[in-house]
Amino acid sequence: MTKALNPDPRPIDHLPLCGEMNDLALVDKHGELDFAGLERAIGAVASWLASQGLESGDRVASWLNKTRLACLMPLATARAGLVHVPVNPLLKRAQVAHILADSGAKLLIAGKARLKSLEKGDLAEKCVAIEEDEVSMSGGAMAPSSADPDSLAAILYTSGSTGRPKGVMLSHANMWLGAVSVAHYLGVTRSDRNLCVLPLSFDYGQNQLFSSWHAGASVIPFDYLMPRDVAKAVGRHNVTILAGVPPLWVQLTEIEWSPETAEKLRILTNSGGKMPVPLVEAMRRTFTGAAVHSMYGLTEAFRSTTLDPALIDSMPESIGKAIPFAEIMVVGTDGNEAAPGEAGELVHAGPLVALGYWQDPERTALRFKPAPEYSEYGGMAVWSGDSVTRDAEGYLKFVGRDDAMIKSAGNRISPSELEDAAIESGETAEACAFGVADERLGQAIILVVRGEGGDADAALKRFLKAELPNFMQPREIIWQSKLPRNPNGKLDRTEIERKWGE
Incomplete structure (x- = not known):
């Protein structure tokens, strides 16, 4: 059974105490941590941070892969009375420099290669850069904090695919109640094992940790190169929970799964965009025993429905x-x-x-x-x-989205409606529609899809003409074998429009 739904928030660093101390909390390449070990490690990192001469409320940025330290940082930083600024490891130095400057970070923790990629002037004023290996995860431990649940605990920056990244300010209560809510409605139990593939700089990526630990479940932080790596990890670690963004689910339903491995998954969740009906159907065919949770959210409120x-x-x-x-x-x-x-x-x-x-x-x-x-x-x-x-x-x-609506010949057209129709045709699994300036129409529609074209192009055009009114027909369909993605794995609409909208 899940924990009782408790509406009273606590400081986010209290989460490790929610699991039974001998339950398995984390599995990574360094081994296993039970909840008692997780609590000690968070306290040790918090103690180390407190020794760095920082003041309460100072921002600490981490630019890390899904290492053990990356999993500890959100809670250890909060315990030390500091504000965590997680940086997506896929971002490049110029984007990182903006986040460091905008947040006023006093400390940056990253791997050696990432620190070497920084150029003169990239570090914010008075920001000290420290290699990940220098951070102590053992030794002196700091006790759980007594922070005000409404106080600032983290700043999460948007991906920047729609302009200059914004730093969304999250309180302890925001993250605590998000963990309680998700663990409750997913029905997470102590026997669950959550393969964490979403970036930990992403709101739902962090919640993979928080909601699992609130329920006493295990997490397996996992960086992957190919979709097949995810399938192998599910089998190797007996994973029961998997969260993804729509492009990843498309890739995971396009590979072959052994029935034994697919049946291990009991909870599937989606974030970062709506799932077209054909994708939902593909997930149901591939993971026949899993509960598929279709959800909606935005970083400014975490999760909504x-x-x-x-x-x-x-x-x-x-x-x-x-x-x-x-x-x-x-x-x-x-x-x-x-x-x-x-x-x-x-x-x-x-x-x-x-x-x-x-x-x-x-x-x-x-x-x-x-x-x-x-x-x-x-x-x-x-x-x-x-x-x-x-x-x-x-x-x-x-x-x-109202600001993404295409205005053509006096009609307001939802890009997602056109994209859903293209995917429903069965000729492509991913699509992006947008408007370009047109003297006669105001805006004409461009549809960029993943695939090889050829016979599929004619079939897609026939389908769209049969299913959609004339004013929704694209002026041009552009076929590409790969579509640009942003650091969170979602289609990068800004880049797609830049490349094919001129």
């Missing part, structure tokens, strides 16, 4: 209903709750809402605004900019 896996076959396009500790409203253009079937903006209120953007009051004011008057939680809410509909039973369906 989830669909009961029992409904995934009957309503695969739905993103479900609000998760515990989240209030989700569909707000129409008049500011009132949208009627069933009417598109409106998804607005998220409640204790999962982040503290805003780091040192960016202008952008904070655009996204973080007072909740509608009819909100039960009230207070500050995240206005997502995403358009959704709610049916008569309260289930939500994603429509698209």
Whole structure:
């Protein structure tokens, strides 16, 4: 059974205490750690950080692969009274330099090769760089903190695929309640083993650790090169839980799985974008015994909705209903709750809402605004900019981002609707649609898809003409064997538009 749902947040560094001390907490190339060992290691790293001459609230950046230290840093930094700034290991020096400067990090912990890649001026003023191996994970230990759950614990930077990266400020309570919520609605147990493949700089990537440890489950941090590496790891470690982004799920359903390995997985979760119906169907065929959780979230509020896996076959396009500790409203253009079937903006209120953007009051004011008057939680809410509909039973369906809508011949066209149709054709597994300037139409549609083209091009065009109205037909379909991805593994829409939108 999962732990009782406790709405009272604690400092995030208290999480290791939630597991039984002799339960297995972490498995990596260095061996195994039970929860008692995990607690000692977090205390040791916190003690080491406290010895570095830092002041309370100083930012500490980590630029690491999924090493043991990378798993300890979020909790050890918080325990030491500091603010953690995890940096995606796939980012390059210029992007890292921006994050260090913007956050005002006083300490950067990274591997030797990454530190050597930095150039003069990349380190923020008064920022000290230390090699990962110099950090002590044993010895003197610091006791769990007494931090205010509402105080700042971490700054997570967006991938930057849509412009200058923003630092989202997360409190202890944001991360603690996110762990409690996810562990509860997934039904995580002490016997589960979670293969952590998402970047630990990603909100849901960190939650892989937090929600597992809250429930007393084991985590296996895992960096992979090929999808087949993931399948091998599932078999080797008897993995029961796996989270991924849609492009990874596409790759994992395109490889062959032995029935014995596929049957080990009992919980599959999605993040970083909606799953097209053909992908859901492919996952159900590949992992017949697993519960598939379709979810929606945004870094500014972590996670918002989830669909009961029992409904995934009957309503695969739905993103479900609000998760515990989240209030989700569909707000129409008049500011009132949208009627069933009417598109409106998804607005998220409640204790999962982040503290805003780091040192960016202008952008904070655009996204973080007072909740509608009819909100039960009230207070500050995240206005997502995403358009959704709610049916008569309260289930939500994603429509698209308002700022990504294509305006062609007076029509507002959702890129995701066109992309879903392209994937539904069976001629491609991944697609990206966007608009380009057109004197006659205002915007014309470009559709970039993964595949070889040829006969598939003609078949895709026939399918789109049969299924979509004339105003939604792309002016051009561009076939590519590979599509650009951002550091979180999602399709890099900005790069795709830059390369093929001119």
